[in-house]
Amino acid sequence: MSAGRRNSFADYKADGQNWITLTAGEYYPDILQEACELYEPVLVMFGQLLRTSESSVRLFIQISEVPSTWMRVQLFRVFRKYVSPELPVEMLRRKKKATEICNQFGVRFRSVQEVQAAYMTRPIPDEALSALLWEYKSRGKKGYDLTERFFSLFRLHFPYLAIRGPERAGKDILMGNVFANYPNPKR
Structure with a gap:
């Protein structure tokens, strides 16, 4: 490298592995039992709310009324997977914005009948969905x-x-x- 020249990312390419911050993670499927135990109550509650909802908008509103912040956030994550993957996660943290979110995104929600049918095809606990939710646990x-x-x-x-x-x-x-x-x- 010549004097006065600033380093670029390319200057570190040959020993790039030395600049990566390695952090330990958890192995799949080792996490499944714990993930299923943690998220089974969430999936059960989602099913209960789903059965009592006449529409996906109503399901969203019911989730927004859940008093426990942790449970509400988990239910919204399940909602995103089943009903509206395009829903911005950041918006879901604002409990008081439920009506506004429904007005903006509700027309694109999957119908509650489709969600109910899809939900009924999955076992409880749902290992696949529990593993997905586990990824958020220590995000x-x-x-x-x-x-x-x-x-x-x-x-x-x-x-x-x-x-x-x-x-x-x-x-x-x-x-x-x-x-x-x-x-x-x-x-």
Whole structure:
């Protein structure tokens, strides 16, 4: 590499494997028993709500009224798989937006009769769907672990420097709050 030239990604290609952050995962099908135990109540409740819904919109509204946040999020994940895979996950977290979501996306929901028929073809517990839901269980954890490790190593090697930011989950620090006259203060 010549003096004054900035490195590019191509400069690291030959030893790229040394720059990959490896994190351990779980093996399939080893997770199936635990996944089925965790998600069986979710699938049972989804079935109960499905049987009492005259439409897919009504099913969505009933799910949005489930008081337990964890259960509601899991039911919405099942809903996406059976009824509306195009539904943005981010929107599902907003409990109070159920009517708005139904107004925007409800016309494209699969009919409740089709959903009921499809649901009835699957066993309870449904290993396939439980395995899919298991993928969400610790979503983000590896990234949080990596970020926390970075902060620890940074403080260890540079104790005289300050570092700020969410070390695990949390709101990022906006650059406009750190630097005066930052061109895009909302980022």
